[in-house]
Amino acid sequence: MDQRDKLDQARERVIESIAQNMDLYSVTSSVGRLYGTMFFENGPMTLDEMKEKLHMSKTSMSTGVRSLMELQMVEKVWKKGERKDLYKTNDDWYKTFSDFFCIRWRKGIELNQKALNDSIAELREAMEGNDLDDEEKQSVEADLEKMQYAMEYYTWLNKVVDLFESGEIFDIVEKP
Amino acid sequence: MDQRDKLDQARERVIESIAQNMDLYSVTSSVGRLYGTMFFENGPMTLDEMKEKLHMSKTSMSTGVRSLMELQMVEKVWKKGERKDLYKTNDDWYKTFSDFFCIRWRKGIELNQKALNDSIAELREAMEGNDLDDEEKQSVEADLEKMQYAMEYYTWLNKVVDLFESGEIFDIVEKP
DNA sequence: CAGTTTATACAGAAAAAACTGTACGCATTA
DNA sequence: TAATGCGTACAGTTTTTTCTGTATAAACTG
Structure with a gap:
């Protein structure tokens, strides 16, 4: 060759x-x-x-x-x-990676949080009214628990994204 | 309704x-x-x-x-x-996220590093032989610089992945 | 063991995505 | 102003992916 x-x-x-x-x-x-x-x-x-x-x-x-x-x-x-x-x-591949990571996940987090907020509010309202039978109440309670877990997770994930957005990640893992 | x-x-x-x-x-x-x-x-x-x-x-x-x-x-x-x-x-959404993140990026890093290693070795070898004219040498030099930059970046990215794989990320951003 | 029931391999249909060539609007040039 | 050249919108084609129905092998039941 x-x-x-x-x-x-x-x-x-x-x-x-x-x-x-x-x-x-x-x-x-x-x-x-x-x-x-x-x-x-x-x-x-x-x-x-x-x-x-x-x-x-x-x-x-x-x-x-x-x-x-x-x-x-x-x-x-x-x-x-x-x-x-x-x-x-x-x-600047470091920046490209960070930006991509942030944009991508931030968008997903935001949309899911919005849906969760709406639904949690609705379910709480339904719980406060007195027109649910026991079985329904139990089901709503279970849903609420799951939605709250999801909200907590997204809160955490948001903080992870912050790490990259703020550049703090470069203090934790330094560029060569 | x-x-x-x-x-x-x-x-x-x-x-x-x-x-x-x-x-x-x-x-x-x-x-x-x-x-x-x-x-x-x-x-x-x-x-x-x-x-x-x-x-x-x-x-x-x-x-x-x-x-x-x-x-x-x-x-x-x-x-x-x-x-x-x-x-x-x-x-466990925290784990799901971490695992996915690690698997996904680790695989990409590894493949790219492999290609880079091979090519860097070949280019270095070519530089050591004396059958390149000046223009070629300059071009190879430029390629080598880019490839080394890429290698450094992947080293960094690997460390970022380590953060998630080891669970250290949970010390930095605590779960709620 | 024969008769069910279950998950999935496989082939084909339907839908989505990637890619191309043409046409057109906009900008620059003469 | 007319002519040229550029990037991209758009429509149509090709390729890829997703989804379905049928067929089959494996596992269970009586």
């Missing part, structure tokens, strides 16, 4: 590994491959360059870049005299 | 919210709904009961339960005299 091919292969191995594991960020391996490719490119890339490298449609590159921008993994770059949009990877 | 309906609705709201957010655990909302239903059931359930409640095929219940068991969210229960398999939710 040619020396040049060997170097390319070493790079491609890493790109492919990143691609295969990008499902951790809920994107397809195609989008992951796009990220990996941009990561190893020495400068910002245009959509046409991406399309060229990955042998995919420009539309896919466009939507792929949008996904990566939402994840804050890629950002748009301005360069005077250049008509095409340029994109580069955001190379 | 009937009082009974209102109580059911309160429960259903929470189940549906859980279902919608179970994509955090990479399962479909159908599987999430199954989990929610089992969570609020007072005892263990059979596949037929699930099928009945969710109006879905028994096959789906079977595969759904398997998914939830892999996530350690559900476990099989033995009861003498009962021919059908019984399943109940594992109600």
